[in-house]
Amino acid sequence: MGGxxxxxxxxxxxxxxxxxxxxxxxxxxxxxxxxxxxIDPVVTPIPFDNLLQALExxxxxxxxxxxxxxxxxxxxxxxAVRGHALDLTSVFGPxxxxxxxxxxxxxxxxxxxxxxxxxxxxxxLYINRRLFAAAGIxxxxxxxxxxxxxxxxxxxxxxxxxxxxxxxxxxxxxxARPYQILPIxxxxxxxxxxxxxxxxxGHIDSPRFVEAAQFxxxxxxxxxxxxxxxxxxxxxxxxxxxxxxxxxIAGTWALDxxxxxxxxxxxxxxxxxxxxxxxxxxxxxxxxxxxxxxRNRDQQLTLLRYFMSxxxxxxxxxxxTNPPVLKATYETMPEVFSxxxxxxxxxxxxxxxxxxxxTPGFREYEDVLHTAFRDIQGGAEVAPRLQRAxxxxxxxxxxxxx
Amino acid sequence: xxxxxxxxxxxxxxxxxxxxxFIWMGVSSFRDPGEIFxxxxxxxxxxxxxxxxxxVNWEGVMRPDFLRPLANSIxxxxxxxxxxxxxxxxxxFAFAVFRFPGRDMLFAAVxxxxxxxxxxxxxxxxxxxxxxxxxxTYPVLIxxxxxxxxxxxxxxxxxxxLGRELFEAALIDGxxxxxxxxxxxxxxxxxxxxxxxLILFLTQWDAFFWPLVAxxxxxxxxxxxxxxxxLDFEQTNYGRLFSAMTAASVVAVIPFLxxxxxxxxxxxxxxxx
Amino acid sequence: MFKAGxxxxxxxxxxxxxxALFRLAPIGVAAVGSFYTEGxxxxxxxxxxxxxxxxxxxxDMVAALLRTLLFVAVVVPLVVGMSFALxxxxxxxxxxxxxxxxxxxxxxxxxxxxTAVLWNLLFDPILGPVNTVLSGxxxxxxxxxxxxxxxxxxxxxxxxxxxxxxxxxxxxxGLLAIAPDLREAARIDGATRWQSLRYITLPLMxxxxxxxxxxxxxxxxxxxxxxxxITSGGPEARTExxxxxxxxxxxxxxxxxxxxxxxxxxLVLVGIFAVLELRLLRARE
Numbered sequence: 014m015g016g017x018x019x020x021x022x023x024x025x026x027x028x029x030x031x032x033x034x035x036x037x038x039x040x041x042x043x044x045x046x047x048x049x050x051x052i053d054p055v056v057t058p059i060p061f062d063n064l065l066q067a068l069e070x071x072x073x074x075x076x077x078x079x080x081x082x083x084x085x086x087x088x089x090x091x092x093a094v095r096g097h098a099l100d101l102t103s104v105f106g107p108x109x110x111x112x113x114x115x116x117x118x119x120x121x122x123x124x125x126x127x128x129x130x131x132x133x134x135x136x137x138l139y140i141n142r143r144l145f146a147a148a149g150i151x152x153x154x155x156x157x158x159x160x161x162x163x164x165x166x167x168x169x170x171x172x173x174x175x176x177x178x179x180x181x182x183x184x185x186x187x188x189a190r191p192y193q194i195l196p197i198x199x200x201x202x203x204x205x206x207x208x209x210x211x212x213x214x215g216h217i218d219s220p221r222f223v224e225a226a227q228f229x230x231x232x233x234x235x236x237x238x239x240x241x242x243x244x245x246x247x248x249x250x251x252x253x254x255x256x257x258x259x260x261x262i263a264g265t266w267a268l269d270x271x272x273x274x275x276x277x278x279x280x281x282x283x284x285x286x287x288x289x290x291x292x293x294x295x296x297x298x299x300x301x302x303x304x305x306x307x308r309n310r311d312q313q314l315t316l317l318r319y320f321m322s323x324x325x326x327x328x329x330x331x332x333x334t335n336p337p338v339l340k341a342t343y344e345t346m347p348e349v350f351s352x353x354x355x356x357x358x359x360x361x362x363x364x365x366x367x368x369x370x371x372t373p374g375f376r377e378y379e380d381v382l383h384t385a386f387r388d389i390q391g392g393a394e395v396a397p398r399l400q401r402a403x404x405x406x407x408x409x410x411x412x413x414x415x
Numbered sequence: 416x417x418x419x420x421x422x423x424x425x426x427x428x429x430x431x432x433x434x435x436x437f438i439w440m441g442v443s444s445f446r447d448p449g450e451i452f453x454x455x456x457x458x459x460x461x462x463x464x465x466x467x468x469x470x471v472n473w474e475g476v477m478r479p480d481f482l483r484p485l486a487n488s489i490x491x492x493x494x495x496x497x498x499x500x501x502x503x504x505x506x507x508f509a510f511a512v513f514r515f516p517g518r519d520m521l522f523a524a525v526x527x528x529x530x531x532x533x534x535x536x537x538x539x540x541x542x543x544x545x546x547x548x549x550x551x552t553y554p555v556l557i558x559x560x561x562x563x564x565x566x567x568x569x570x571x572x573x574x575x576x577l578g579r580e581l582f583e584a585a586l587i588d589g590x591x592x593x594x595x596x597x598x599x600x601x602x603x604x605x606x607x608x609x610x611x612x613l614i615l616f617l618t619q620w621d622a623f624f625w626p627l628v629a630x631x632x633x634x635x636x637x638x639x640x641x642x643x644x645x646l647d648f649e650q651t652n653y654g655r656l657f658s659a660m661t662a663a664s665v666v667a668v669i670p671f672l673x674x675x676x677x678x679x680x681x682x683x684x685x686x687x688x
Numbered sequence: 689m690f691k692a693g694x695x696x697x698x699x700x701x702x703x704x705x706x707x708a709l710f711r712l713a714p715i716g717v718a719a720v721g722s723f724y725t726e727g728x729x730x731x732x733x734x735x736x737x738x739x740x741x742x743x744x745x746x747x748d749m750v751a752a753l754l755r756t757l758l759f760v761a762v763v764v765p766l767v768v769g770m771s772f773a774l775x776x777x778x779x780x781x782x783x784x785x786x787x788x789x790x791x792x793x794x795x796x797x798x799x800x801x802x803t804a805v806l807w808n809l810l811f812d813p814i815l816g817p818v819n820t821v822l823s824g825x826x827x828x829x830x831x832x833x834x835x836x837x838x839x840x841x842x843x844x845x846x847x848x849x850x851x852x853x854x855x856x857x858x859x860x861x862g863l864l865a866i867a868p869d870l871r872e873a874a875r876i877d878g879a880t881r882w883q884s885l886r887y888i889t890l891p892l893m894x895x896x897x898x899x900x901x902x903x904x905x906x907x908x909x910x911x912x913x914x915x916x917x918i919t920s921g922g923p924e925a926r927t928e929x930x931x932x933x934x935x936x937x938x939x940x941x942x943x944x945x946x947x948x949x950x951x952x953x954x955l956v957l958v959g960i961f962a963v964l965e966l967r968l969l970r971a972r973e
Contacts, residue, residue, distance in 0.1 A: 074538055091942075388923055391924070455816070523959075560710075663798040671799065
């Protein structure tokens with residue numbers, strides 16, 4: 014990948030990339046190589062599950078490797094406080110208004126930009142029309158102002174669930190990851206971390222959080238409208254596409270996938286929220302970070318600037334239809350963003366999207382809470398399990414207090 | 416022992432238990448991508464047999480981004496097994512045959528080397544190979560894996576079985592220790608040599624975390640890393656994954672089949688205790 | 689044992705050099721690191737036994753230790769027994785035996801992580817083929833890795849499935865090293881096959897058993913990739929084994945000192961077990 018290694022005089026840049034399929038990664042670097050033949054990015058795509066651990070080893074050794082790496086936006090603070098990400102404020106600060114507010118925001122820590130956004134994400138509620146019709150249920154409205162409430166979602170889910178035919182009401186794609194689960198708590202008015210990002214006591218063990226977590230537990234147990242223990246994203250979508258679930262909460266990447274599934278009659282509507290609460294949707298973005306120890310500062314910056322250019326970002330959107338982070342991308346492709354699904358996404362990103370909590374200990378926070386949600390989904394008692402998670406997270410966050 | 420029929424039955428059971436997951440994986444690799452889990456909910460004929468034989472998953476296996484890693488893995492395993500069998504058998508021979516100061520301490524260190532959690536030494540190891548300038552090269556994949564404590568241990572256990580009379584006789588005949596090792600000890604332990612080769616081969620064939628960290632640019636990607644690339648967080652393609660896994664396993668049993676001829680009783684068994 | 693001046697060192701040097709550089713030196717760094725706490729930007733603070741003490745006094749860690757001992761106590765005898773039994777069954781040099789041997793080593797041709805991915809799908813509560821067959825035959829669907837009581841036993845099954853064929857290879861090499869005339873003689877003396885196994889084969893296999901036991905023990909103590917891939921230590925901590933806790937501390941909770949302290953404890957544990965097994969299985973000469 015990248016542009017061959019024959020160019021002896023070109024400067025090689027060790028680049029660790031998210032493990033998207035080759036046909037989604039190669040074209041971007043081919044574009045770059047044509048524009049900058051003097052730089053030769055050696056691109057290593059690593060699957061998500063292994064990306065973070067491989068980066069921990071390379072960054073943990075504190076060497077000039079890698080020159081460039083892909084960072085989950087929520088890990089920006091983690092890399093920043095540990096000295097693994099170059100401060101980019103002076104590079105992109107003057108152009109801040111080219112970026113959407115949320116995209117820019119997720120690359121910052123204490124008001125400095127450390128990672129540059131590539132694209133962001135937003136969830137939709139996918140509806141299997143055929144199952145809805147068979148159960149005589151009206152298709153929910155596409156208007157975000159008339160989004161389903163969680164209470165209605167449970168009610169509809171009950172009518173769709175038929176255990177004798179292995180059919181479920183609702184499947185959540187990332188059914189235990191804080192990314193897609195925290196909006197349930199946030200819609201119920203719960204906070205998920207302290208202002209300074211260094212403590213969760215009084216937040217994830219608060220009455221509001223516990224009540225919402227009980228609602229989450231009930232989806233799988235008391236109401237039993239969601240199948241327990243489906244933790245794999247592909248399998249979760251499979252339950253929906255094979256017609257075994259009437260509703261699915263999933264990211265925009267599913268739009269592309271579902272369009273290719275023969276015989277699937279679906280429509281995307283806005284993510285639910287509590288009747289008495291406020292609408293909240295998850296969002297998270299992928300960013301690019303530069304290793305401050307790299308010996309190729311100029312080349313690093315050249316590549317990063319190129320990846321923040323409107324041309325490349327448009328090409329990236331065409332390859333993989335994730336919500337863009339440059340305002341220009343939205344403006345230059347009005348035909349795409351006027352579709353019903355994208356209109357919902359734009360509304361969510363502008364009004365209801367809440368990024369994952371900003372804390373240097375996000376990796377630890379996510380890991381502890383992920384395990385806790387798995388247990389709660391499996392039927393563990395909610396309040397004590399969350400108290401344990403609170404204790405575990407706060408113990409890990411101690412190292413960031415100074 | 417048990418009667419022959421019972422023995423055969425037990426063996427068939429064990430073989431089936433081992434094989435079934437592979438059969439499921441292999442069969443699934445010939446299904447249409449949309450079909451892999453379609454018949455999973457209700458047991459029916461198509462839970463076992465694809466609705467339509469599809470080669471689409473196997474096209475990915477035939478592409479350079481899989482064949483190159485496959486070739487890399489073959490090269491790396493061969494380049495590890497040959498020197499690995501030599502130097503580890505020599506060390507095992509020394510531990511089994513000679514008395515020398517510090518022997519027990521050294522042997523303990525050999526045992527420690529394969530008991531340590533690799534994840535706990537990976538950061539210092541990465542710093543070391545970076546200092547050597549080996550990141551993203553073949554040596555980083557090969558050299559650290561040649562010396563292997565488990566293989567030394569294996570050879571020590573088997574060389575200890577050779578009687579000392581054998582060596583004494585050879586010494587009286589004027590043979591050097593090098594000659595005794597090369598012409599007597601090694602030829603008497605073909606099954607062990609073959610097993611040692613297999614340990615080294617499988618260790619390298621299964622290698623995942625180290626190659627991922629130390630040399631995973633496309634030029635040096637090894638097979639397990641390449642297979643794992645099918646696990647896309649957002650759009651995993653299980654059909655591709657299965658065809659790649661099946662291909663890698665089939666290639667990996669070839670050396671085992673070739674080595675079968677070494678799994679015979681040594682003819683010169685009289686030297687054994 | 690022979691004394692031969694410098695000769696042993698000539699034999700030892702290449703392998704020991706490799707081990708010293710690529711294994712023992714990093715082990716040394718890791719062992720020293722367990723007495724330090726790493727600051728955010730890499731600076732090391734000597735904190736003595738703090739890491740070890742905080743690990744040893746954590747009730748979750750004590751539970752993980754006990755669970756690990758249980759896991760090892762079940763898996764190792766299973767693997768040693770299975771691999772020996774399989775070796776006995778395939779020792780005849782027939783085509784059928786060779787085909788069986790080949791199939792039995794298939795599981796180790798997949799990396800542990802991919803084995804985990806495969807098993808996770810096979811035993812999935814909703815879409816896994818095992819449950820398809822169970823429910824098709826009229827049984828209840830089982831939760832396997834997702835069930836609090838079934839998760840660890842399913843892990844034991846995975847570990848045994850993967851390891852038995854592998855260690856069978858060495859058992860086979862051991863069996864083949866036994867002179868056939870010994871068993872022939874026993875048979876002529878009227879020994880039953882059980883007696884021949886008990887009094888001829890087993891005593892001559894002690895070194896092989898020692899090797900397999902020590903190797904399988906190390907693998908069982910270090911077992912963790914399937915836990916990481918499939919259960920993350922759950923449900924309700926029922927699959928939290930020490931090696932998983934070490935990985936979790938280092939790579940998921942970014943606490944290297946603590947990870948190294950757990951690793952060091954593991955190394956000592958494996959060492960103790962290895963010494964015990966080698967003592968127990970010392971060839972009687």
